[in-house]
Amino acid sequence: MAKTGNKDDADAHLIKLVAGGDEQAFEQLVQKYQPAVFNTIYRYIGNPDDVQDLAQEVFIKVWQKVGKFKGKSKFSTWLYRIVVNHCINYRRKNKRRHLSLDELTEQGKIPEAFKVEPDWEQRQKVELVRKAVDELPDRQRMALILSQYEEKSYKEIAEIMKVSLSSVESLIFRARSALRVKLADVI
Amino acid sequence: MKCSKVRKKISAYLDGEMPEHKRIIISEHLQQCKECRADLAALSAVTDALDDIEGIEVPPYFMTRLRQNIKEQREPVSSLQRIKNLAFAAVTAFAVIASLFIGNQAGRILYQSMAQTTESLEAETTDVFGLGAFEEFPNGSLSDVYNELVTGGNNG
Numbered sequence: 001m002a003k004t005g006n007k008d009d010a011d012a013h014l015i016k017l018v019a020g021g022d023e024q025a026f027e028q029l030v031q032k033y034q035p036a037v038f039n040t041i042y043r044y045i046g047n048p049d050d051v052q053d054l055a056q057e058v059f060i061k062v063w064q065k066v067g068k069f070k071g072k073s074k075f076s077t078w079l080y081r082i083v084v085n086h087c088i089n090y091r092r093k094n095k096r097r098h099l100s101l102d103e104l105t106e107q108g109k110i111p112e113a114f115k116v117e118p119d120w121e122q123r124q125k126v127e128l129v130r131k132a133v134d135e136l137p138d139r140q141r142m143a144l145i146l147s148q149y150e151e152k153s154y155k156e157i158a159e160i161m162k163v164s165l166s167s168v169e170s171l172i173f174r175a176r177s178a179l180r181v182k183l184a185d186v187i
Numbered sequence: 188m189k190c191s192k193v194r195k196k197i198s199a200y201l202d203g204e205m206p207e208h209k210r211i212i213i214s215e216h217l218q219q220c221k222e223c224r225a226d227l228a229a230l231s232a233v234t235d236a237l238d239d240i241e242g243i244e245v246p247p248y249f250m251t252r253l254r255q256n257i258k259e260q261r262e263p264v265s266s267l268q269r270i271k272n273l274a275f276a277a278v279t280a281f282a283v284i285a286s287l288f289i290g291n292q293a294g295r296i297l298y299q300s301m302a303q304t305t306e307s308l309e310a311e312t313t314d315v316f317g318l319g320a321f322e323e324f325p326n327g328s329l330s331d332v333y334n335e336l337v338t339g340g341n342n343g
Contacts, residue, residue, distance in 0.1 A: 023257075027250060034249065039242035048243060055249070056256055063257055122239075129236045147202060148237050154204045173198035179233045187232045 011075040019067045030059055033076070036150060037083055043145045044087040046134045047094070054090055058082050073159055080150075080160040084142055091138060125186050132182040136175050139163075143171035188216050193223050197230055 017025035037058055042051045061082050069078050133141060139161065146152040146160060147168075154168045161168070180187075193216050199205050200213050217224050 023254075026257075027254075030250060030253065034245045035242070038245050042243050043240070051243065052246060052249060052252075055245075056253055059253055060256055060260060064260070125236075126239045126241075130240050133237070133240070144237075148234065149242070154199070154202070169199050169204065172202070173195060176198050176230050176233050179237075180229050183233065183236060187236045 012071060015066055015069060015071075015075055018063070019069075026063060029062070033079060034059075036076075037079070040080070040083050040145060040150060041087055043133070043149060044142060045090055045094075046130070050090070050094070054086050058086055061086075074156075077156055077159050080146070080152075080156075081162075084160060087142070088138060128186050129179075129183060132179050135182070136178060140171045140175035140178070143168055144175040147172055188212055190216075190220060190223055193217070193220070194226050197223070197227050201227070201230055201234065 011029070014025045014029050018029060034055065037055050038051055041054045041058075042048060045051070045054065058079075062079065065082075069075065133144070136144065142161060143157055146157045147154070152160070154165055154172075157168045158165045163171075193213055196205065196209070196213060200210065203210075205213075217227060
C-alpha cells in the first residue's frame with residue numbers, strides 16, 4: 001500500500017486520469033492495489049469462493065465513484081473504506097464462515113491424501129488460528145487485519161473505519177487478548 | 188505505571204503505536220515486572236501465529252473479468268435490446284428443439300427403410316452366394332439327392 005509521499009503523488013496522477021475515463025490508468029491502479037484488496041477481503045470474510053466477486057464490486061465502485069474522491073485523505077484510505085463497507089455488508093448478508101480443513105476435505109476441496117503430509121499438523125494449527133480470527137467481532141477483526149496484514153497505522157485504521165484512535169487501540173488490544181485465550185493450547 | 192495500565196498498552200507497544208516518552212516508561216516497567224513481560228510474550232506469540240496465515244493469489248483472469256464488467260456498466264443494455272435478446276434466445280431455442288424433432292423423425296424413417304432394404308439384401312445374398320449350402324442338406328447336393336432316394340422324397 002502507498003505509504004510514501006512519492007507513491008501518493010503517483011496515485012494522485014493516476015486518479016486524475018481515471019476520473020477522466022482513462023482505462024489504462026484504471027488498470028494500473030487495479031494492478032497496484034488488487035493484492036491488498038483481495039487479501040483484506042479474504043481474511044475478513046473467510047470464504048475464498050466469494051473473494052473475487054467482492055473484489056470486482058470494489059473496483060467497479062472505484063471506477064464509478066473516483067470522480068467524487070477529493071483527495072482529502074490518501075487514495076488507499078478511501079479504497080480501504082470501500083473494501084470495509086463491502087466486507088461488512090457481505091457478512092451481514094452471509095453468515096458463512098471459514099471452512100475448517102475437515103470441512104474442506106469433506107467437500108472434496110482438499111484430497112484425503114494431504115492428511116498424511118508432514119506439515120498437516122502445522123496446517124491444522126494455522127486453521128485454528130484462522131477460525132479464531134473469524135470468530136472475532138467484526139470491528140475487532142477488521143482493525144486487526146488492517147494492522148497485522150496491511151500494516152496500517154492506528155491513525156489510518158481510524159480514518160478507514162471512521163472511529164477514534166483510542167477505539168482502534170482498544171479494538172486491536174481486545175482482539176489479541178481474545179485470540180490469546182482461544183489459542184492458549186496452540187501457541 | 189501500574190501493571191493493569193501497562194497491560195492495556197502492551198498491544199500498542201508491540202505495534203510501536205505510542206509516543207516515545209510512554210514507550211520509555213513501559214520499557215522500564217517491563218524490565219522490572221515478570222508478569223507484564225509474560226503478557227508481552229503471549230501477545231507477541233499471537234502476532235507470530237497470525238503471521239502464519241497465508242494470503243491468496245489474485246486470479247490471472249481477474250482483470251479481464253473486470254474489464255468486461257465495467258464495459259457492461261458503461262453500456263447498459265436497453266429495454267428494447269433486452270427484448271431483442273430474449274426474442275433471439277427464444278427463436279434459437281425453438282430452432283434447436285425443432286431440429287432435434289425433425290432429426291429424430293427423419294432418423295426413424297431412414298432406419299425403417301434401411302431395415303427393409305437390409306432384409307431384401309439378405310435374401311438376395313443368400314440366393315446369389317448359395318448360403319443355403321449351410322443348411323443340413325443343401326438343394327442339389329449329393330446328400331440331398333441321396334436323402335431323397337432313401338426317404339422317397341419325403342424330406343422337408
